Amino acid sequence: MKKIKLSRQSRSDLITYGIILLLSLVLFFVGQSSYQLKGLLVPVCAQIILAVSLNLTVGILGELSLGHAGFMCIGTFVGASFSIYMEQFIHIPALRFFLALLVGALSAGIMGFLIGLPVLRLKGDYLAIVTLAFGEIIKNLINMVYLGYDGNGLHFSMNDTASLGLAEDGVVIIKGPQGVTGTPADSNFGIGVLLVLLTVFIVLNLVHSRDGRAIMAIRDNEIAAESVGIHITKYKLMAFTISAALAGLAGSFYAHNYNNIKASTNNFGYNMSIMILVFVVLGGIGSIRGSVIAATVLYMLPEILRFMSQYRMLVYAIVLIVMMLFTWSPKAQAWKAVQLARCKKKLQPLTDKFRKKSSDELKKEGE
Amino acid sequence: MALLEVQNLGISFGGLRAVDDFHLQVEKGQLYGLIGPNGAGKTTVFNLLTGVYKPGEGIIKLDGEDITGRSNIEINRAGIARTFQNIRLFKDQSVLDNVKIGLHNRFHYSTFEGIFRLPRYRKIEKEMDERAMELLEVFELEKEKDYLASNLPYGKQRKLEIARALATDPKLLLLDEPAAGMNPNETHELMDTIRFIREKFHMTILLIEHDMKLVSGICEELTVLNFGSILCEGETDKVLQDPEVIKAYLGE
Amino acid sequence: MRFLSYLISGISLGSVYAIIALGYTMVYGIAKMLNFAHGDVIMVGGFSAFTIISMLGYPPALGVLAAIVICTALGVIIEKVAYRPLRNASSSLAVLITAIGVSYLLQNLALLIFGSSTKSFESVVNIPPLKLADGQVNITGETIVTILACIVVMVMLTLFINRTKAGQAMLAVSEDKGAAQLMGINVNGTIALTFAIGSALAAVAGVLLCSAYPTLSPTTGAMPGIKAFVAAVFGGIGSIPGALIGGLLLGVIETLGKAYISSQLSDVIVFGILIVVLVVKPTGILGRKIQEKV
Numbered sequence: 001m002k003k004i005k006l007s008r009q010s011r012s013d014l015i016t017y018g019i020i021l022l023l024s025l026v027l028f029f030v031g032q033s034s035y036q037l038k039g040l041l042v043p044v045c046a047q048i049i050l051a052v053s054l055n056l057t058v059g060i061l062g063e064l065s066l067g068h069a070g071f072m073c074i075g076t077f078v079g080a081s082f083s084i085y086m087e088q089f090i091h092i093p094a095l096r097f098f099l100a101l102l103v104g105a106l107s108a109g110i111m112g113f114l115i116g117l118p119v120l121r122l123k124g125d126y127l128a129i130v131t132l133a134f135g136e137i138i139k140n141l142i143n144m145v146y147l148g149y150d151g152n153g154l155h156f157s158m159n160d161t162a163s164l165g166l167a168e169d170g171v172v173i174i175k176g177p178q179g180v181t182g183t184p185a186d187s188n189f190g191i192g193v194l195l196v197l198l199t200v201f202i203v204l205n206l207v208h209s210r211d212g213r214a215i216m217a218i219r220d221n222e223i224a225a226e227s228v229g230i231h232i233t234k235y236k237l238m239a240f241t242i243s244a245a246l247a248g249l250a251g252s253f254y255a256h257n258y259n260n261i262k263a264s265t266n267n268f269g270y271n272m273s274i275m276i277l278v279f280v281v282l283g284g285i286g287s288i289r290g291s292v293i294a295a296t297v298l299y300m301l302p303e304i305l306r307f308m309s310q311y312r313m314l315v316y317a318i319v320l321i322v323m324m325l326f327t328w329s330p331k332a333q334a335w336k337a338v339q340l341a342r343c344k345k346k347l348q349p350l351t352d353k354f355r356k357k358s359s360d361e362l363k364k365e366g367e
Numbered sequence: 368m369a370l371l372e373v374q375n376l377g378i379s380f381g382g383l384r385a386v387d388d389f390h391l392q393v394e395k396g397q398l399y400g401l402i403g404p405n406g407a408g409k410t411t412v413f414n415l416l417t418g419v420y421k422p423g424e425g426i427i428k429l430d431g432e433d434i435t436g437r438s439n440i441e442i443n444r445a446g447i448a449r450t451f452q453n454i455r456l457f458k459d460q461s462v463l464d465n466v467k468i469g470l471h472n473r474f475h476y477s478t479f480e481g482i483f484r485l486p487r488y489r490k491i492e493k494e495m496d497e498r499a500m501e502l503l504e505v506f507e508l509e510k511e512k513d514y515l516a517s518n519l520p521y522g523k524q525r526k527l528e529i530a531r532a533l534a535t536d537p538k539l540l541l542l543d544e545p546a547a548g549m550n551p552n553e554t555h556e557l558m559d560t561i562r563f564i565r566e567k568f569h570m571t572i573l574l575i576e577h578d579m580k581l582v583s584g585i586c587e588e589l590t591v592l593n594f595g596s597i598l599c600e601g602e603t604d605k606v607l608q609d610p611e612v613i614k615a616y617l618g619e
Numbered sequence: 620m621r622f623l624s625y626l627i628s629g630i631s632l633g634s635v636y637a638i639i640a641l642g643y644t645m646v647y648g649i650a651k652m653l654n655f656a657h658g659d660v661i662m663v664g665g666f667s668a669f670t671i672i673s674m675l676g677y678p679p680a681l682g683v684l685a686a687i688v689i690c691t692a693l694g695v696i697i698e699k700v701a702y703r704p705l706r707n708a709s710s711s712l713a714v715l716i717t718a719i720g721v722s723y724l725l726q727n728l729a730l731l732i733f734g735s736s737t738k739s740f741e742s743v744v745n746i747p748p749l750k751l752a753d754g755q756v757n758i759t760g761e762t763i764v765t766i767l768a769c770i771v772v773m774v775m776l777t778l779f780i781n782r783t784k785a786g787q788a789m790l791a792v793s794e795d796k797g798a799a800q801l802m803g804i805n806v807n808g809t810i811a812l813t814f815a816i817g818s819a820l821a822a823v824a825g826v827l828l829c830s831a832y833p834t835l836s837p838t839t840g841a842m843p844g845i846k847a848f849v850a851a852v853f854g855g856i857g858s859i860p861g862a863l864i865g866g867l868l869l870g871v872i873e874t875l876g877k878a879y880i881s882s883q884l885s886d887v888i889v890f891g892i893l894i895v896v897l898v899v900k901p902t903g904i905l906g907r908k909i910q911e912k913v
Binding site for chain 1: 647652653701704705707708709710711712713714715716717719720721723724726727728730731841845848849852883884886887890891893894897898901
């Protein structure tokens with residue numbers, strides 16, 4: 001028999017993919033139970049992609065970004081506009097949707113690159129606040145955009161619908177604060193699961209590659225990374241751009257689930273960025289699997305347990321604080337180490353017995 | 368021609384003259400020591416040589432190539448690798464990966480090939496694994512290859528840092544207090560390792576050290592720094608008997 | 620003349636930013652952390668005063684006093700429970716994320732207690748407006764009080780830091796925690812005191828802000844909080860005069876931008892300033908540079 005030997009790494013990756021498939025199955029059946037829950041299946045996929053991609057910045061690169069929703073916002077509006085405009089030219093919905101996803105991801109990626117270029121020199125608190133600022137700027141600017149098309153092509157304005165100067169048969173795509181209207185409903189749960197798998201595949205494989213090691217080297221010790229010749233800016237930008245592009249992918253996918261989307265504060269503002277951060281932190285910073293599970297559970301749970309929706313954010317906040325204190329405070333870490341040692345000590349006789357038993361069995365077998 | 372040639376090197380921080388009129392000549396294959404009391408400017412010299420600080424004045428030449436004022440990344444590519452006084456490992460990554468990060472610029476495949484695991488990714492990764500294991504074996508770290516770097520005992524962390532520096536395939540290796548925090552046994556072992564590296568890799572080594580036994584045991588030549596300028600230089604035995612040097616170390 | 624009245628209201632807004640920015644800058648200077656929840660302490664101050672004055676019908680002075688006491692206590696508690704355990708954590712992200720958690724906790728507690736509807740806040744100032752240039756320039760009582768309060772706070776804080784033992788201890792702790800401890804300074808106490816002062820200032824700012832713009836909701840503090848942080852960075856974080864300069868400049872720029880460029884763009888302008896400052900001169904106007912030792 002041929003033996004397939006898997007490294008620890010690929011085994012762990014396979015478990016992650018397995019968990020995603022299992023979760024999808026559970027979600028699928030949950031979605032059958034009511035119309036409302038079914039409506040959550042597409043957004044939950046978008047949330048998972050957002051959480052995994054933010055984890056690339058927070059967990060793998062080790063920098064805090066508070067503007068992730070801004071990149072999603074770009075993907076949403078660019079992807080939706082693309083689909084609406086292209087409906088007249090591309091008549092195969094699948095192809096059009098595929099291109100819309102690609103365009104959404106690309107536009108957010110380019111934006112991530114352009115933003116990252118000047119700001120990634122900053123670190124820690126400063127970088128966090130600058131990404132927050134960019135997220136807010138993106139949201140505010142998109143609220144001022146008017147876009148439409150007629151026989152002469154696309155029209156763009158920052159003032160109002162009238163100044164678009166559309167012909168009579170013209171169609172308004174983006175209407176300032178009223179958002180984008182008329183996006184074809186191309187998204188469904190199946191595609192969502194595929195995109196989640198693709199996102200996780202990209203992030204995990206990146207992490208296990210030469211580039212991923214360089215990114216994590218920067219996270220662990222920037223000075224040492226430079227001393228072995230690793231280009232800090234290049235790899236920071238790479239992680240940030242890929243993270244932004246994946247958020248754009250999620251945005252474009254999300255957009256094709258709704259006829260109308262507005263760039264409101266809760267949707268795409270600072271609050272949304274924090275929400276994604278909560279998923280990442282509770283799933284475990286740096287753990288891709290954790291992000292997937294946390295995003296799914298935290299997004300679905302309040303909807304299933306309707307009665308607690310009022311307390312949802314409050315509970316999240318408390319859990320967030322407790323989680324950080326428990327994971328990172330030196331005292332808690334010391335306490336955990338002591339408990340672990342005590343546990344081991346208690347279990348010692350048991351494991352010894354087990355070992356002895358199994359070695360006895362081995363001997364018997366040998367005989 | 369000397370491998371490393373430094374002339375008239377100097378830097379000031381604010382009003383403080385940290386290094387003044389420093390010169391140095393290290394021949395290929397030499398084991399050279401840089402010693403001096405605390406705060407004499409030894410590590411600053413290292414930081415100047417590796418591009419962490421930009422020199423205020425002076426010229427640094429590596430193998431005839433002027434590398435003055437280049438960034439630390441460019442200098443590493445030109446052929447200088449270093450370790451740090453306070454160990455700087457990639458602590459959340461495995462021992463093997465620490466060395467593979469050192470190999471970063473010696474092996475190439477594109478991001479795309481990496482993400483989609485194309486044949487070249489598999490081939491190059493395999494080569495990197497083999498090369499990294501060779502280095503780990505030199506330092507007897509091959510059994511710990513899957514450990515997190517932060518879980519290694521102190522002495523092995525120092526060794527891993529040297530292995531990582533060697534992975535960049537340097538012409539010149541700078542060791543900043545390699546024996547700091549080691550007990551006499553470990554120091555003795557380290558001396559053997561350093562000698563061994565020189566033989567095996569034909570490496571030129573410049574090291575900073577406090578441990579006089581180590582310095583007198585392995586260095587052929589020394590430069591003594593005091594208050595940022597050179598107090599004495601030459602063959603190890605002569606330097607260590609110099610009354611000025613003894614005074615600087617032991618006081619009046 | 621219109622320009623003059625815009626300028627004055629800009630200075631008034633800037634004064635509020637300056638008072639909030641002081642809290643940020645002191646905490647950052649001493650605890651080396653970005654206290655994300657600072658903006659929400661402002662909101663707590665607003666609601667405390669609102670409860671005492673509008674709901675319970677006590678005189679405004681009592682409301683202001685209550686706001687200060689409650690916020691001071693809150694600041695100290697937050698520091699002790701949420702931030703102190705993480706002071707020596709290996710990751711600097713830990714305390715930042717915790718601060719975001721505290722910010723959310725405060726907002727959602729307020730949401731549960733007071734509901735999401737916007738409350739109208741009764742001004743605590745009853746000084747008649749000042750009319751200049753035949754009524755073309757109208758300076759409200761709130762504006763006068765805000766600017767005066769800012770001046771008083773600045774003077775008192777500068778005196779406190781330079782003339783008192785506790786103030787000197789703060790300077791020492793911000794310079795080097797370890798060395799300060801060795802010199803017998805109670806580091807924990809000093810950091811707690813800093814949070815107490817910062818939060819008391821946030822309460823004052825909260826009452827002033829709600830008096831000038833008479834609305835109040837659980838998210839009232841979020842935007843001014845972030846903008847005040849922009850002001851603190853603008854002026855140079857860690858520097859007290861920097862907070863004043865940054866706050867005033869930001870207030871004036873925001874008000875003039877709203878009046879002459881576009882009201883929709885005012886936030887974009889404020890955040891744009893932050894980005895430009897951080898990218899071009901991350902230390903701000905009066906800040907100092909710190910380099911990691913190799």
